[in-house]
Amino acid sequence: MKGQLTVKNLTRHYRLRQRGNLFARTKTLKAVDGLTFDVAPGEMLGIVGESGSGKSTTARLLLGHISATSGEVVFGGEKVGAVPDLAWRRMRRRMQMIYQDPLGALDPRITIGEQIGEPLIVHFPDITRDARRAKVRAVMGNVGLSSHHGDRFPHELSGGQRQRVIIARALVMEPELLVCDEPVSALDVSVQAQVLNVFQDVRARNGFTGVFISHDLKVVRQIADRVAVMYLGRIVEIGRPDEVFHQPLHPYSRALVSAVPRKGRSARERIILAGDPPNPVNVPPGCPFHTRCPQVKPVCRIERPELMSEGGRAVACHLVNNPSTARVAVADGEAA
């Protein structure tokens, strides 16, 4: 049974203390700040955004690897906690993660075959050795590893092969929820395509619910059913990939999409954002994007736009959601 993933008002704050000052006030870094979204059973949600926008924190929160400051994650009717007790460990049978750094996530002293089979040993201790081996071989075949790779150690494989080992280890349990944190960003383009094909094959066969995090819009467009754009720990736009990527509504999404190089488009059409994203410790009041927004209106500096959905598409922007207020605000601004 596949489950639905429901995220309600999820936040994760980190407290920071300034170095070298004993009496300094602690500051709060809002890595993830109030995420609310659903992923339907069998759906693949893509999350895009620039570095530091809270994508990886979101991934770890969804699986309960780190605890949320507030809000909750519910998968298949069960609340996902972050205390690694027995129930939490049982839940790992249903949800797995694919890591960005494959070499770091593999034990250097254990052969590939055993590492792929390890979730089976952990969750199904009754399974016989031969059955486990057969299963591991089958999964390795699915991700394009030959069976002789099973006796190798992680450092003897190439980067793409290691990433496929990580994918095989996550898939061997046939998880219902798979969270992929930049699974292909470390791979070269040809291997990326292979790995993405593996994903789509397995999805067609097992149909897991997925969250796919990437900064590569082309990859997300290929694999996701729905895509969310994150900026400074918040979702600014969510919708079907063809809509979001062909007619982005939020100014940030527009800038992001225009940054993808495309043939036959002059460089002048590119929207170049000024400056870096603001420090997440001091998120500006109002719309967090107003410091870089090319279409900023006075109201954006005061009031934070809410994510308003309309027919499966949601945008957090005053310009889109209530253009009249924005215009009125402009009029006020001119009058003042």
Next chain:
Amino acid sequence: MAIEQDGLSTDGSVFTEKSGLRAFLQTWPPMVILAIVWLGLMVFIAIFAPLLTPYDFMAVDVLARLKPPVFFGGTFNHVLGTDQLGRDVLSRAIASIRVSITIALCATLISTIVGVTLGFIAAYFRGWVDQVVLTIVDAQLAMPFMIIAIAVLAFLGNSLPIFVMLLGLYGWEQVTRIARGLAISANTQGYAAAAREIGASPGRIYLRHILPNISATIVIAMTLNIPGVILLESSLSFLGIGLQPPQTSLGNMVGYGRDYIQSAPWIMLMPSAVIVVTTLSVSIMGDWLRDRIDPTVK
């Protein structure tokens, strides 16, 4: 200006083939080979001691007292001479090696198990458990082990099991510290986090993933502990509170042979030489093992 190219081989390869003997000696230095051969001999003697002794090590022959070794005026009846009661020194040395090696290995095994267990417990629970373990470690470090050993032996009397367990407490605090530190740093590595996120139990994470990854350092700590135990056992036996006669050990032989150091020096020189060479061999091998096992040294 011509570039000197004498160093390059004729086929243009930048790698030069080493001769077989040089390559062999580079991986297996002669000192290491000697040390390993000696330790192998010691283990062999420890296992087959009853078959190797020409005489019973406790057999007294008063007519053949204080006979010198074979090239110092003795006969082949007693190759290494006899002691003050006419007991064959070679037989006693073989029996002593068996006892001392067994004690050293058992004690080191015990201290390693105790140390790794406590270290992992401290690393897993952290917080106050960690503090308690570290406090016990510090208390142990603050007290000379010799004094503890003398006190324990004075109160509990002496038997082989008590003696082995007592020596098994020698050096546990160092293993605890090493295991705790390594486990804490291994825990932050990706593979430990990944194992946890697969759903593996803490026992599995520590024994299946962390222990193999830190085993190199633990093995080296063990090899450093063995000479310490041999010397401690010898010192205690030398003081007369270790193994009691008619049991024998290397330190015991040195202790009782010191009365005859002027008239019959072979009684104590033989076991002393074994102690020195064995501890030296273990240290050499430990050094070499560290270089071999640790991939960062290569």
